[in-house]
Amino acid sequence: MIEPFLAKIRARDVLSADEEAVLRNAVSETKQFPADRKVVRANDRLDVSILLLEGMMCRYKDLRNGARQIAQLTVSGDFVDLHGFTLKRLDHDILTLTPCRVAIVPHDRLTAITEQHPHLTRLLWFLTNLDAAIHREWELSLGRRTAIARLAHLICELRVRLSIVGLADETGYALPLTQTELAECTGLTGVHVNRMLKELREGAFVEVKSGRVHIIDLRKLERIAEFDPCYLYLGNGGR
Amino acid sequence: MIEPFLAKIRARDVLSADEEAVLRNAVSETKQFPADRKVVRANDRLDVSILLLEGMMCRYKDLRNGARQIAQLTVSGDFVDLHGFTLKRLDHDILTLTPCRVAIVPHDRLTAITEQHPHLTRLLWFLTNLDAAIHREWELSLGRRTAIARLAHLICELRVRLSIVGLADETGYALPLTQTELAECTGLTGVHVNRMLKELREGAFVEVKSGRVHIIDLRKLERIAEFDPCYLYLGNGGR
DNA sequence: CGTGCCCTTGAGTACAATCAACGTTCGTGG
DNA sequence: CCACGAACGTTGATTGTACTCAAGGGCACG
Numbered sequence: 022m023i024e025p026f027l028a029k030i031r032a033r034d035v036l037s038a039d040e041e042a043v044l045r046n047a048v049s050e051t052k053q054f055p056a057d058r059k060v061v062r063a064n065d066r067l068d069v070s071i072l073l074l075e076g077m078m079c080r081y082k083d084l085r086n087g088a089r090q091i092a093q094l095t096v097s098g099d100f101v102d103l104h105g106f107t108l109k110r111l112d113h114d115i116l117t118l119t120p121c122r123v124a125i126v127p128h129d130r131l132t133a134i135t136e137q138h139p140h141l142t143r144l145l146w147f148l149t150n151l152d153a154a155i156h157r158e159w160e161l162s163l164g165r166r167t168a169i170a171r172l173a174h175l176i177c178e179l180r181v182r183l184s185i186v187g188l189a190d191e192t193g194y195a196l197p198l199t200q201t202e203l204a205e206c207t208g209l210t211g212v213h214v215n216r217m218l219k220e221l222r223e224g225a226f227v228e229v230k231s232g233r234v235h236i237i238d239l240r241k242l243e244r245i246a247e248f249d250p251c252y253l254y255l256g257n258g259g260r
Numbered sequence: 261m262i263e264p265f266l267a268k269i270r271a272r273d274v275l276s277a278d279e280e281a282v283l284r285n286a287v288s289e290t291k292q293f294p295a296d297r298k299v300v301r302a303n304d305r306l307d308v309s310i311l312l313l314e315g316m317m318c319r320y321k322d323l324r325n326g327a328r329q330i331a332q333l334t335v336s337g338d339f340v341d342l343h344g345f346t347l348k349r350l351d352h353d354i355l356t357l358t359p360c361r362v363a364i365v366p367h368d369r370l371t372a373i374t375e376q377h378p379h380l381t382r383l384l385w386f387l388t389n390l391d392a393a394i395h396r397e398w399e400l401s402l403g404r405r406t407a408i409a410r411l412a413h414l415i416c417e418l419r420v421r422l423s424i425v426g427l428a429d430e431t432g433y434a435l436p437l438t439q440t441e442l443a444e445c446t447g448l449t450g451v452h453v454n455r456m457l458k459e460l461r462e463g464a465f466v467e468v469k470s471g472r473v474h475i476i477d478l479r480k481l482e483r484i485a486e487f488d489p490c491y492l493y494l495g496n497g498g499r
Numbered sequence: 500c501g502t503g504c505c506c507t508t509g510a511g512t513a514c515a516a517t518c519a520a521c522g523t524t525c526g527t528g529g
Numbered sequence: 530c531c532a533c534g535a536a537c538g539t540t541g542a543t544t545g546t547a548c549t550c551a552a553g554g555g556c557a558c559g
Binding site: 063064080082083084085088089090092093104106107108112113132135136139142143144146147149150151152153154156157158159160161163164165166207208247251252254 | 302303319321322323324327328329331332343345346347351352371374375378381382383385386388389390391392393395396397398399400402403404405446447486490491493
Binding site: 168212 | 547
């Protein structure tokens with residue numbers, strides 16, 4: 022059931038059979054959410070965390086004028102609000118972008134893990150630090166990359182993250198985002214995203230349409246994005 | 261010696277005398293760095309983390325064209341690369357902006373804490389999640405705030421963070437950043453930062469000059485920044 | 500077969516970047 | 530002590546990337 026989560030971890034570190042069992046037992050129930058459902062509201066007190074099994078969510082913040090910034094996309098295998106375990110409330114909202122299947126992990130079970138399983142604790146801690154690394158890379162995109170490079174970079178990042186859980190390959194992946202949502206990820210407007218996607222298509226880098234990314238030339242795409250997957254911390258370990 | 265660090269923690273949670281002693285004993289040595297020194301290089305293997313006692317540092321990433329994005333400023337009391345404990349290498353560089361005094365904490369002592377002090381572990385974990393929250397707020401600034409609001413927001417954030425460690429009050433604080441560095445924080449150019457600081461000065465919000473922020477009207481400044489300190493997680497607890 | 504949402508394209512605008520020049524400050528060495 | 534240079538700050542003129550406004554097309558769903 023939590024296979025994508027285990028795959029995500031095992032792409033980074035060794036997980037013993039015992040630890041795997043502890044993680045499986047940490048789940049109290051599974052749930053289904055429809056698309057466009059606010060799953061966590063900023064500042065609400067939290068006592069469970071949500072592990073995303075299927076579907077896509079985003080965390081976002083907005084300004085009074087209605088401008089919305091998506092701070093991160095979460096995909097299958099992501100422990101969406103694990104940071105809520107120590108924060109106890111979130112500084113942002115979490116929204117489903119598609120119908121989602123999730124596993125619920127009560128905080129008291131996470132507390133028990135911190136008391137009995139130091140290595141597993143470090144591993145969970147690592148996962149939240151990985152999210153922070155993604156935030157930093159997005160800061161670089163938002164602050165310094167050109168519009169077209171921001172989009173290219175986002176497409177490259179999702180390809181890697183989805184391939185870890187078996188949802189992407191060299192040719193592409195399902196991307197259930199509207200152009201407006203892509204704009205909210207990249208700090209652009211929907212209109213400009215549309216123009217930039219056209220450029221990416223006409224430059225024969227990648228084609229984004231009807232819910233799917235078709236990668237045409239990955240090497241060229243990664244070059245204009247200046248994509249370097251180091252920040253996703255694949256294939257090291259020893260935590 | 262690690263007083264600013266303890267002050268930062270105590271602004272968020274209760275720390276027992278025993279835990280305080282453990283933290284004090286986690287420090288192996290203190291060091292001094294000159295300004296403009298690269299303290300941590302991206303991708304270097306790490307086996308210690310750095311606690312900043314005095315001075316200011318930044319973490320940054322850059323593009324091939326030389327454009328630099330500062331992802332976060334770190335101030336007295338910040339555990340600059342605590343996330344390196346679980347990541348084992350960083351995705352970014354860390355640079356001193358002023359001369360800095362730091363405490364060095366070996367990772368094996370942090371490992372010992374995770375094995376013997378669950379509450380302290382959660383507290384340290386919390387601190388890295390707090391950094392991530394700051395990253396998210398910066399994503400909102402970089403993606404959606406206007407130039408003047410980005411600067412105003414940065415000034416507000418630093419005022420709160422510095423006041424926790426006794427380095428700021430209602431009237432202002434020392435800010436040892438050049439306008440170019442402010443530009444690297446806010447995703448702008450140095451020239452435009454200069455113009456926006458002029459607007460902030462002429463609008464009687466705040467005056468930034470010769471290494472110091474003089475706050476003229478905090479309420480007005482916070483309003484144009486849409487500053488809400490929730491994301492700094494002050495005054496809750498129970499981790 | 501509408502209605503609403505999303506995508507697409509064009510025209511005009513604006514905010515911030517770029518280019519350029521000059522002023523100020525400060526440290527250093529003659 | 531003063532001259533010099535380098536780094537930082539300031540301002541003006543111009544350019545350009547991305548935004549805004551607007552209208553029309555495609556598609557899915559009731």
